Amino acid sequence: MHDLNFRDQTFDTLIVGAGSVGMAAGYYLSKAGNKVLLLDADDPPHANGSHHGGTRLIRHAYGEGAAYVPLALRAQQLWLDLEQEAGAKIFERTGIVNIGPQGASFMQEVQRSASEYKLPVEFLDGAEASRRWPAWRLSKEQLVSFEPDAGVLYCEEAVRSYRHLASTLGATLRTNTVITGIEVHGEGSVSVVTNKGERFRGQDLIVCAGKWSPALLQSFGTRIPVTRVRKTFAWFDVAPNLFEPGSFPGFAVASDRGQFYGFPSLDGAGLKVGRHDGGQPVAADASLVPFGQEPTDLSDLEDFLREYLPASGKLRMGKTCEYDVTPDEHFIIDQLPVCPHVYLATGFSGHGFKFASAIGEALAERITQGASRLDISAFSLGRFGGQA
Structure with a gap:
């Protein structure tokens, strides 16, 4: 510049x-x-x-509130425009699944968003989703939405x-x-x-x-x-052919263990997973404690994977990041x-x-x-x- x-x-x-x-x-x-x-x-x-960490999900049928949908749709178009103007890879169309209990507010908002804005979203029960994407272990009682046009941003x-x-x-x-x-x-x-x-x-x-x-x-x-919150995410080994784009979409999960998100194994990097809720409040000028030095850094992710994605393997690498969080x-x-x-x-x-x-x-x-x-x-x- x-x-x-x-x-x-x-x-x-x-x-x-x-x-x-x-x-x-x-x-x-x-x-x-x-x-x-x-x-x-x-x-x-x-x-x-x-903004660090390589990748972010972009979803349009939004479980955090239908008010976000016009913003998400405009953002998607602008990311595609940026790809063209910069000649760079910005967006990967992997599809995204949202998963949660039937009747959970997160899933109700996904349904509301899809209906109100006529988004191309498919709804399945957990058993159907597990058959389509065999890496998942889900019960029939769980509701799964699949948005094929959503995916991953290279932030x-x-x-x-x-x-x-x-x-x-x-x-x-x-x-x-x-x-x-x-x-x-x-x-x-x-x-x-x-x-x-x-x-x-x-x-x-x-x-x-x-x-x-x-x-x-x-x-x-x-x-x-606004409160600064320390967060962590990590990459894990994957079983062959289960977690690659095309056979494993990005995901957001609302569960009794917490709220989790993740990505397919992009370019062989492994399964990337993080917990969205929780974390440790820290002062703006404080250094972030490295991954693994808080007891829940790894255990939260391993417990989630053991229950929902049991074919995933050992930890490859973990990192810290930060959220700047408002009260709502x-x-x-x-x-x-x-x-x-x-x-x-x-x-x-x-x-x-x-x-x-x-x-x-x-x-x-x-x-x-x-x-x-x-x-x-x-x-x-x-x-x-x-x-x-």
């Missing part, structure tokens, strides 16, 4: 946090002719945020592609740059100050800095109800009431990456057009009451 010199310090939009949402917003703003500066404390894509490649395309459109990126202050100049502009003693001014500011967002916005008198586990995407030209996108609670393309586009549209094509009012900060 472009380098800065002393005289080139003013931009249309400043973006603090150039991860998944930030990099997507930077691209769509640049595409609209906006002069953009992205600032990140690391060098994206990197392992110190919520780090997506961030890298947005970075490259934004650069070609003139966006500027400052890596390894920490923001030490935000200053508002009336209603017309805002500045950020860096740990290198630099000051950059813009007409608008987007803060999508994950775990650092609450601290960055403290000076506005706005409390952002839904996102925060909003303008600050006290300063409407400061935008906030945070609290993605471990299920936000799949939507990053559409959220980035929505933020860009709000800034350049005054409104976004998608209704994102459900993600307002004000729903928490007294936070703004």
